[in-house]
Amino acid sequence: MTIMHNLKRLVFAFLLSLGGEVAWADYQLNLPVGVTETSRTVYGFHMFALWICVAIGVVVFGVMFWSIYHHRKSRNPVPATFHENAKLEFIWTIIPVFILIALAVPATTALIKIEDTSGSDMTIKVTGYQWKWHYEYLDDGIKFFSSLDEKSNRARQLGSGVDPSSIPNYLLEVDNPLVIPTNKKVRFLFTAADVIHAWWVPDFGWKKDAIPGFVTAGWVKVEKPGVYRGQCAELCGRDHGFMPIVVKAVPQKEYDAWVAQWKQQHESASGGMEGKEWTMEQLMARGKEVYNTHCVSCHQADGSGVPGTFPAIAGSEIAKGDIDAHISIVLEGKGAMPGYGQDENISNEDLAAVITYERNAFGNNTGDLVKPDDIADIR
Amino acid sequence: MATVADTHDTHHEHGPAKGWLRWVTTTNHKDIGTLYLTFAFVMFIVGGAMALIIRAELFEPGLQFVDPHFFNQMTTLHALIMVFGAVMPAFAGFANWMIPMMIGAPDMALPRLNNWSFWLLPFAAALLVATLFMEGGAAASGWTLYPPLVLQTGDALPFTIFTVHILGMSSILAAINIIVTIFNMRAPGMTMMRMPMFCWTWLVTAFLLILVMPVFAGAVTMLLTDKFFDTSFFNPAGGGDPVLYQHLFWFFGHPEVYIIILPAFGIISAVIPTFSRKKLFGHNSMVYATCVIAFLSFIVWAHHQFTVGMPVPAELYFMYATMLIAVPTGVKVFNWLATMWKGSMTFETPMLNALGFLVLFVLGGFTGIMMSQAPADFQYHDSYFIVAHFHYVLVGGAVFGIFAGLFYWLPKWTGVMYDEKLGKLHFWLSFISMNVLFMPQHFVGLAGMPRRIPDYAVQFTEFNALSSVGAFIFGVTQLLLGYIVWKAIRGEGEKVDGEVWEGAKDHGLEWNLASPPPYHHSFEGIEIKERD
Ligand SMILES: [Cu+2]
DSSP: OOHHHHHHHHHHHHHHHTTOOSOOOSOOSSOOOOSSHHHHHHHHHHHHHHHHHHHHHHHHHHHHHHHHHHTBTTTOOSOOOOOOOHHHHHHHHHHHHHHHHHHHHHHHHHHHHHTOOOSOSEEEEEEEETTEEEEEETTTTEEEEEOBOHHHHHHTSTTOOOOGGGSTTTTSOBSSOEEEETTSOEEEEEEESSSOEEEEEGGGTEEEEEOTTOOEEEEEOOOSOEEEEEEEOSOOSTTGGGOEEEEEEEOHHHHHHHHHHHHHHHHHHTGGGTTSOOOHHHHHHHHHHHHHHHTHHHHOTTSOOBTTTBOOSTTOHHHHSOHHHHHHHHHHOBTTBOOGGGOTTSOHHHHHHHHHHHHHTTTTOOOOOOOHHHHHHHO | OOOOSOTTOOSSOOOOOSSTHHHHHOOOHHHHHHHHHHHHHHHHHHHHHHHHHHHHHTSSSSOOSOOHHHHHHHHHHHHHIIIIIIIHHHHHHHHHHHHHHHHTOSSOSOHHHHHHHHHHHHHHHHHHHHGGGSTTOSOOSTTTTOTTGGGGOOTHHHHHHHHHHHHHHHHHHHHHHHHHHHHHOOOTTOOGGGSOHHHHHHHHHHHHHHHHHHHHHHHHHHHHHHHHSOOOSSOGGGTOOHHHHHHHHHHHHHHHHHHHHHHHHHHHHHHHHHHHTSOOTTHHHHHHHHHHHHHHTTSOGGGGGTTSOOOHHHHHHHHHHHHHTHHHHHHHHHHHHHHHTTOOBOOOHHHHHHHHHHHHHHHHHHHHHHHHSHHHHHHHTTBHHHHHHHHIIIIIIIIHHHHHHHHHHHHHHHSBOOOHHHHHHHHHHHHHHHHHHHHHHHHHHHTTOBSSOSSOOGGGHHHHHHHHHHHHHHHHHHHHHHHHHHHHHTTOSOBOOSSOSTTGGGGOGGGGSOSSOOTTOOOTTOOOOSOO
16 A cells, blocks of 8 residues: 555545445444444444533533634623632532443443353353454364455565555454354353454453453354454553454354364374374365464464564474484473473464475475374373 | 752752753753653553554454564563553653652652663663564563563573563662652641642652562562572472563562552542542542552462462452452542532543543443453453453553543643644543553454454454554554644743643642742742542
8 A cells, every 4th residue: 555545535534524425335423323222222322321411512512612603702801700619519429320320320230141141052262362253163173263264364464565445344353253153142151272362253242351270152044145254452461462363153054064064174184194194285285274373373384483582493403303302392391482392272283294294395305204203102 | 961959959049950961961850751661652652563563463363563473572561661661651750750849849859869760770771672683582471571482582681580570670769759759748738648649659669569560570580589599389290380580470460450450540639629629529438439449469379370270269269358448449430420420520631541441441331340340250361351451551551541641731841732633632642542542342252352462363363453443543642743743842832831731720830830830940939728
């Protein structure tokens, strides 16, 4: 996006904000109404509070500007001398109390309803990672990681030269979206593997923190099929801005088909592989996938790392040196890097593959092949 | 060049020591006030430069200038520097200059302590800025320093924590000094209820500081032991609780908000009556409102944590308690309006800034009322809507309050009138650019933009670009402020008498002293008969 182009849009936006009737492009001024009962309640609530504030504002600023105009020295050279009025002061203490009660009553009912996660049809466990999400369907046994899609990831690198507006859904697209059925009460349980994250899809009307060692809960009942996007809302480190959330809400039938398809795919892909001899090619292909999910945000797509912050894999003494030392660093972690060995969401196959990949990609070419069994022994 | 031990001795008139050692060894409340204000201005520019790095990166989508990790260091240091380096020291500067002159005392009660509480600050600030150059960079966890994230900080972590300790010590010493001064050194007849609002708000602020700074210091010390001494206060793997830190932090953090805004209330309560040529309306209820706000500030902290998964009754409690703050705050606003009502107003720069404060603070208060509603906060929380809200309160409130106080008392301090034309220009540029800067942030926040992100989806482009333009205008405008003050310090401008503002003698003891006041002023023989 060139600066000129940006300035043009800016002028356009400014004219719009002056009250023009030109259609708003793709930006939005207000909260989304959303697609759940909760989100509509929250929206209604937000508007109610907003209008109350507007009304108070009209009175307060009205009085203020009236006074500024009429009680200027040039119009009112002799000031009044009053400086107390118990009755008046009592009135403007008590009126806000009533306004607040008017706000508090509906807020209470809304809050109780939003926090009531009972009677859900299905449960999804959401785990925040630096910097991706892991989803586990507790009823269907499906689990996968969901991270920023490759196109956005390439474009968002410092000085990438890629125009973000040429990327569809820039920063709001993932490799594996969460799929949920519509018109079902879906309960989410949130936790985190490393630091605190927060799961926020504005169209659902709420966000919830995902905290290590804690389980928090929320729920949705999406009425309209569609794709809903959000982001991590709690500062979680370097790539906090790059762990979007994409939820595909589909009718139950479509959801069932998706579940069946997912299971079939994963049984043939990994289930069948267990105990099987892996070839170098298979390990490298799988390893690249795993690398792109778990390692790429620090060590970078070309293994060059970030000088001074994240070490390079390319030409690294660890990746080219002793295999066991390499395995133990991946399993146990080091510094800012988590120990992947403790993470039950990452299989022995994944770990073997990614270590093999790191030892042979980026010009490391050690020719070493790590087998899942090697990992299982150490783990 | 020794300093004079007995600053209470007003019989032998003596001026300041000569040379730069004057500033190092001074125990004079005016010198120390000047030091505080100068330091605050330098930090305001440093913290502002960091904000401009943030806004430059956010001008358009994509990463153009900085690595996201550095971006996070900027958001963290910007906040810490603005809160602890700019706003709080600025108010401490006003307190030092004005409280003795307002209550009829010759100086602060504890002048040596006063020197020390100031001179801790430059070291703390230098240490904090130095963390940028350490292995792993400065803390990048946001100014709230939440674990576990903050524990990923590199070598900077212990230094950041030590900085907090020094800043806390400095604040506590200053607070003790202010309390002792106000309790012991009022002129005969200056009863507590006759005391000007600025002294009252600072008295309450000083108590808040003493009560909450140790909590913050304790919380960050627990971070330190978690990191280096294998404790598990906040580490769930060892039975700890990351949310516990948030409770401790906000038990400090919410009163901190009032520590920043109450002295501004005090300044506004001085400026509006002077330029309305009326007494402050409802002085007593202003005092009570200040105390009630201070009390409430201790029992609402978890409204910063509505999304951590508290039990519903706790959420309800914190929601109701938070809403209550609107009542005493409303009283303040209505009393200011009633002070203006049927007054005889003129609009010199201090008054313009006070009215700017009123408009911006009320707008920030409105979004505050909206956010107090827990269900709505589930949307607002950690979005740019919050960023807009607290900048309306902190820039529109605290900083415009500082502007108002600065222009109000600057002629008193320097003896010359500042350049009124430039002062007005500074106000209008600040006021307009402040709104261009922060108003659009409400919209992107509501539309779904989280805070503390270095890059964003393209639908947020226009408002972010607009916000960045506002930021740069606001930033440059503050250099103009430096120029105006510099001119006044050099004595360029019309000489003013002690009263400075028409009828100001009825609005505070300070206007009964010469402008500039003698290095060691005296109120000997004075007796206060009624409230100004
Ligand atoms: Cu996150």
